[in-house]
Structure formats: structure tokens, C-alpha cells
Amino acid sequence: MTPATGDPIRTAQKLSAQPLPKRFYKEATVAARPEGHWLHLDGKPAHTPARAPLAVPVAGLATRLVEEWNAQDGTIDPARMPYTRLVNTAIDGVRGREAEVLDDVLSYAQSDLLCYRAESQEGLAERQRELWDPVVDWLAEEAGVRPVLIAGVMHQAQPAGLTGAMRGFLPDDDAFALAALHVITTLTGSAILALAVRRGRLSGGEAWMLAHLDEDWQMALWGKDEDALRRRARREGEMNAAAEILALLSGGSEA
Numbered sequence: 001m002t003p004a005t006g007d008p009i010r011t012a013q014k015l016s017a018q019p020l021p022k023r024f025y026k027e028a029t030v031a032a033r034p035e036g037h038w039l040h041l042d043g044k045p046a047h048t049p050a051r052a053p054l055a056v057p058v059a060g061l062a063t064r065l066v067e068e069w070n071a072q073d074g075t076i077d078p079a080r081m082p083y084t085r086l087v088n089t090a091i092d093g094v095r096g097r098e099a100e101v102l103d104d105v106l107s108y109a110q111s112d113l114l115c116y117r118a119e120s121q122e123g124l125a126e127r128q129r130e131l132w133d134p135v136v137d138w139l140a141e142e143a144g145v146r147p148v149l150i151a152g153v154m155h156q157a158q159p160a161g162l163t164g165a166m167r168g169f170l171p172d173d174d175a176f177a178l179a180a181l182h183v184i185t186t187l188t189g190s191a192i193l194a195l196a197v198r199r200g201r202l203s204g205g206e207a208w209m210l211a212h213l214d215e216d217w218q219m220a221l222w223g224k225d226e227d228a229l230r231r232r233a234r235r236e237g238e239m240n241a242a243a244e245i246l247a248l249l250s251g252g253s254e255a
Contacts, residue, residue: 028069037062082241090179183242204243
């Protein structure tokens with residue numbers, strides 16, 4: 001999906017894409033403030049790239065931020081800070097634009113990965129039925145609307161009530177949860193997988209495996225693509241952070 005002009009997620013990411021600064025602090029800690037659990041660097045409150053308080057609503061997520069900031073060595077490298085990047089996105093890019101971001105997540109349901117099935121490779125099609133169908137069946141039971149499954153890549157419209165039914169199970173006012181859902185959706189190409197993680201039907205790791213079913217099948221046939229696997233490993237860190245953030249916001253923790 002091509003990001004729309006003014007995409008709040010992309011805007012926040014651009015704010016974070018600055019030259020790497022040197023580590024200027026000795027210790028990261030967290031302090032409870034009216035704004036939430038606020039990251040402090042050498043006792044001073046930290047801010048997002050847009051100068052908002054770098055504060056989160058739950059202590060577990062604050063702990064992840066502290067761990068990332070204390071792990072920086074020499075320079076502050078956002079590539080090694082998926083929790084901080086996602087929190088910055090939530091605060092700078094999603095807060096105040098929750099409805100827009102939710103609409104973008106739901107738009108993926110109209111061309112969802114899990115709905116497009118192999119047309120000529122029966123072995124892959126069987127694997128998709130084995131592993132994807134239970135999630136689609138779960139969604140149909142949960143939402144009361146069954147997505148249309150398509151053989152091949154030609155677009156077909158989904159039932160009119162699908163996105164509305166899914167909307168009822170997703171947050172519309174939680175910038176942190178929406179930022180995490182947006183990450184999962186865009187990384188997997190599936191709003192269904194994102195909803196399944198949000199509702200606890202799948203772990204982040206399970207959703208990641210299902211999202212790469214086709215890629216893994218092709219690698220098993222033709223051999224591994226080491227460059228693709230390295231890119232995938234970097235994205236998997238973002239996926240894991242997003243899934244754990246959803247769990248932490250729900251009062252649990254992602255395995």
C-alpha cells in the first residue's frame with residue numbers, strides 16, 4: 001500500500017530519521033508523572049522528536065524504554081530501539097489522529113494477505129488452508145462476517161460489513177495500541193493477523209510465521225535468500241516490539 005500524503009505514521013518516522021547523536025547521558029530511569037511513566041536521562045525528562053513528553057501509560061513499557069536507552073553504546077541508534085521508535089510514532093504521529101490511523105489499518109482488510117491463495121501450487125495452497133483457514137474461521141466467528149478467499153492475485157471486494165465488524169474489536173482512542181497495530185498490519189500485510197494478535201488469538205511470533213508462509217515455501221523450494229533473511233530479521237524486531245506493547249497495554253506480556 002502506498003502511504004497517503006500526510007500519513008501520520010510516516011511523518012513521525014521522518015522526525016526520527018536524524019543523524020545519530022552521541023550518547024550524552026550516563027543513566028536512563030523512569031519517573032511517575034501526571035503525563036504517565038516518563039523517561040528521564042540523568043534525572044532530566046526526555047522528549048520525543050516533536051518535543052512532546054516521552055511518557056507511556058504502563059510501567060512495563062517504560063521498563064523497555066529504559067532498557068533500550070541504557071543499552072546504547074557511543075551513539076544513540078534508533079535502529080536498535082524498536083520500542084522507542086514505536087512510542088515516538090504513537091505520541092508524535094498517532095495521538096490526535098487516531099481515527100485516520102484506524103482507517104488505514106482497516107483498509108488492509110480489503111486486500112488482506114490471508115485472503116489471497118496460491119492458484120497453481122497445490123502444495124502451498126494446502127499449507128495455506130492448513131495454517132491460515134483457522135484464523136479466517138476465527139475471524140468469521142468473532143466478527144460475524146466471513147472474508148472472501150481468492151485464488152490468485154486479482155482483487156475482489158470483501159463483504160461490505162467486514163471492516164465495520166473488525167472496527168468494533170479495535171481501539172479507536174489509544175494512540176499506543178493503534179501505533180502497534182499499524183506496525184503489525186503493515187509488516188504482515190494483514191489486518192486480520194493484527195486483530196488476532198490484539199485479541200490474543202495469536203502471539204506475535206505466530207503471526208510473523210503465518211505472514212511469511214509463502215516466502216518460506218519458496219525458500220524451501222529454491223534456496224535461502226540471505227539478504228532477504230537479514231531484512232526480515234530487522235523487521236521481526238519491530239514486530240516483536242509491537243506485539244509486546246499490545247500485551248503490556250492489556251496487562252500481560254508477550255511471550
